[in-house]
Amino acid sequence: MSTKTSEVDLLIIGAGPAGLMAAAWASRCGLNTRIIDEKDSRIRTGQADGLHCRTLEIMDSFGTPSIAADILGEACVIKEIASWASCEEHIERSETIRSGEEDLPGSRYPQVSLSQGSVEQAFLNFLERDDNSSRVERNLSPAKLHVDEASVEDNDAYPVEVHLRELGKDETAGSLEYTAQEPIKEIIRAKFVLGTDGAHSWTRKALGLEMEGDRTNKHFGVMDFIPRSNFPDIRISCAIHSSAGSIMTLPREKGLVRFYVQLAETSDLGDNFDRSKITPDDIINTSRKIMQPYTLDYSHCDWFSVYTVGQRLAKTFSHHNRVFLAGDAVHTHSPTMGAGMNVSMQDSYNLVWKIATAIRTGNREILQTYNTERMATAKELIEKDRAMSEFSCQGPSADSKKYKDFREGFRDFVSGVSVTYGPNMLVSSAGKIDEDGNEKMTNGDTGSGEIKHDKPTRRKDSQQSLPQIYSDPKLATGTTLGQRLPSYHVTNHFTAEDDHIHRAMKSDGRWRILLFPGDLANPPRFRSIRDLGAKLEATSSFINRCTPSDQSIDSVIEILTIHTSNRNSFNALDLPDIFHPWNDKLGHDYWKIFAKNNEVGDDIYKSFGIDEEKGCLVVCRPDQHVGYIGSLEDLETVGQYLERILLPKR
């Protein structure tokens, strides 16, 4: 009997947060996908529970069926974070910080908390309800993985072969050296494989990759429980430092609270602390001492665990750009910052659209950017995690760091909004690159100094082969090349609805050119934007060249226009069709032209640092990261930039 063999674009191994994010994204990108997991159900209790602003933005960007609505309907919103420190034998509140939009301008979500199981369930609901999605196939594990190196560069090939075996109840994948006692269930020939199989990743081991890094001597207990306490801040997040130790708290859904409690600091590095002896009562007793004079008890312990702080990272996240690794499979660290699940999901969000583009265009070079972009992020994550561990263990001394100041340094990173990718074929350069790979400004008022203010240092990918394309970042100083576009309010020109610009930037695989033409009620301005539209919709335009002829003009690159005029002062339906393409079934697309919105109190031109007279255009990748910033006059450069990525190779 011959074993069943199937071909897929993408095989995802592991249906944790990173794998599920990949599966949802793959459906939106039209990939033929399979996703397997060794376990017979999603996780039930415990593990990760923090969701940050950027993750919620991504979830919302998938549209209906709404992952974000499922999550937000159930999650607990963290609106405030308080610091408590001991002061003569009892703790006192020293400060309270607001979280959310007040704290993080340019984003519309606060931090929320929800058990990993419920987060996974929201994705499972999406896969269940979405017509193009594949469902998770359970009790399956890879038994063999082979990459045919001869065909890795062939765009039509399926160079990765994965043998699947079925697991018995409660059996897990186990060792690599699986010698088929039972027959292999199925052989999958995949164009691409993504290993999101967690910290003990089978896939990573099959590629022969080790994790590098170490454990520290800091031991923590983590517990989800129903508290009975008169501590007034029990339903907000707290950092508590007393002479008896430290606690970080997080309110959770269904009346739960999570406590991270410092249990011990051992003298030697390593594992000489007996974690197996710790009970929930130990964690509560230690907490009670720290929280004097407040009472603390619990009526139900939902989950608990004891861990030793440590950080590990894999050497590479990809193999021949055919097998990729994401999430805990390539980076682990302590959970206190609540970043793990978020960064893991953001890994696969970075990857999947690139696979779809590579398959469609034959352009395999863009796949390399996954490794460089996400490896840099993982390194930053590990640095921040070290700092966070230090902070949470500090005593309540007079000169101890204030939470508020400490938070400044990692808030933007943990929220996910400051993650910035260096210049590469997907991210144009802000200025000349020096020999060390660092950017210098090229032209402009300030001369050719190094990039200043809070823009992160960006290093050019060494693998870059084509000459770099240059942006003019001074045209939109409130945005950052390589970073996700911030989001502010705009008003839909036709429907008068106020919403964040992000709501118009759905995750559907499309690139977007955001046009900022200023005041269209001004006739010369109106005429010039009308002419620009005519150029963009001409047969020879880069948009038409990058778009398959049987698809609508906005299927690969979408134009969004944000003007500054009074909406009643000109007729936007007199602009060329490319600004509101026609479709026989749906009519005109009225969801592409916006007016800046002054009423809600934010001004997107000001926030983006765009001069209303000059205007500009900003190109966003399908993951909303800014790839290019240029003037409205220079269509040639933007065309060059996009054709490099999107023009089919054949």
Place this chain on the structure above:
Amino acid sequence: MSTKTSEVDLLIIGAGPAGLMAAAWASRCGLNTRIIDEKDSRIRTGQADGLHCRTLEIMDSFGTPSIAADILGEACVIKEIASWASCEEHIERSETIRSGEEDLPGSRYPQVSLSQGSVEQAFLNFLERDDNSSRVERNLSPAKLHVDEASVEDNDAYPVEVHLRELGKDETAGSLEYTAQEPIKEIIRAKFVLGTDGAHSWTRKALGLEMEGDRTNKHFGVMDFIPRSNFPDIRISCAIHSSAGSIMTLPREKGLVRFYVQLAETSDLGDNFDRSKITPDDIINTSRKIMQPYTLDYSHCDWFSVYTVGQRLAKTFSHHNRVFLAGDAVHTHSPTMGAGMNVSMQDSYNLVWKIATAIRTGNREILQTYNTERMATAKELIEKDRAMSEFSCQGPSADSKKYKDFREGFRDFVSGVSVTYGPNMLVSSAGKIDEDGNEKMTNGDTGSGEIKHDKPTRRKDSQQSLPQIYSDPKLATGTTLGQRLPSYHVTNHFTAEDDHIHRAMKSDGRWRILLFPGDLANPPRFRSIRDLGAKLEATSSFINRCTPSDQSIDSVIEILTIHTSNRNSFNALDLPDIFHPWNDKLGHDYWKIFAKNNEVGDDIYKSFGIDEEKGCLVVCRPDQHVGYIGSLEDLETVGQYLERILLPKR
């Protein structure tokens, strides 16, 4: 073979908007319910499509699974309404009005539009996903309805017998005189029956009730279509008046637009206009003439219909307070105002919790209020509808009524927020009632004048048997007895979340006492509210007397507290348990104490007209209508008021 017989608390006949609302509400009230419909599926296209603010509030109040989220995810939001009038052979925009919160303070929803089928689907999704709900049983019609008059007053009886028959494909219920050719499928013995079977209601006819009212001579076409037009306001709602006639437009989901187009005004009253000859092209041709100089065409007609304006009303909405009628079954009118579906759903929303209370307490008197409360609303609806029909047919003359001014007169009613129920056993009186049944103020600064400002006239139910209970409406002048409580922002004391007070007033059958104690950081104030809590949770308190002993203290009457203090200035966990009841599985209920919120820009004390020094308490019925307003000192009157309604008769 004997016919299957079943017993139910409530049988709902007809699963249109009114019936589905009843089914969802019945599940929340814990009623054992069946719902049948003669058709084999929900409606597919056309009919009603306007959803107003109050309806969305009600939908949201059912919580998860969320009907409101389903609706809002798909619906089209009406943010602006424009008036266009002809001026020298072509139309011009004369004004634009914003809809939503700006326009209607105290409510948080704008007007939205969505096809009736999708609205029904949102309810069907709810019934599908909600564990306590019954599903719609289709292809079933009543064949006989009999009320056993001898047992209508017996609380344990099932006095209504309904015979059900199964319908063949495409067969409808048809005549009353159904003489069983096929066997009866099932006999249902019901405590209560609700007929929501539409304009041709079988149930109404079975009770021998006629509709009263007439048709006019005004004929309209209504059409849902994908427009191709350069009319700039095609995606907002418009009232267009030109010498060629009138159009009312409404943007809709999925690129659709609805047009109500004036087609003819015949000279005789009645039906001498041949509606069957009208085609979609006729409707578009007439519209095109009215909309000169703008172009208009369509690529797809989703639904169209031709109607003659008319208004009809049934004499009563109930029979022995055992069989009730709601929705189109008892009132029909023209569709232009978009009120039909809303008022129909609000009918059954008014009723179902009363049935649940009557079953639990044996107090049947409250059922009488359904008829008085909703009949008065239906009469007002019909008056407004007459005015609306006049308005939509007026020509574009110089002194023609402006839409904005006209709208003032019916906006609050159509949105549903101004619907006000007169004094009865559920709504205390604002002052002395004179011989004609009109209220007079009793005491207070202004003497005993008639109630002034925009408070609607309220007439006491003549059926009222017990002496009226008096409120002190001057303690909360921004609320109106008998009207749904307006909603403003508050901040959860414990979680710091900002949200509308309505979000804390879920439709779960509970009564709510809203306490407004002012500043609790003031120690005497804190002590007095602590003492008040102790009284409320005493074994002899009216709350304990009204609550079954095996249920939690907040299961019948819930206390919500809204203070004016800085949240960090006192420890709310030091208040008695009744303010945050304990539950072993969920811990304390931290969702009952709020601070007034000044940050979002509204001040609930000011908006409700409550003096921070005096404070007050406001009692809301399970449908959020204000039943009683009194001082914090006088627990006796509020106890008397609630015991009358909620104390079990046995």
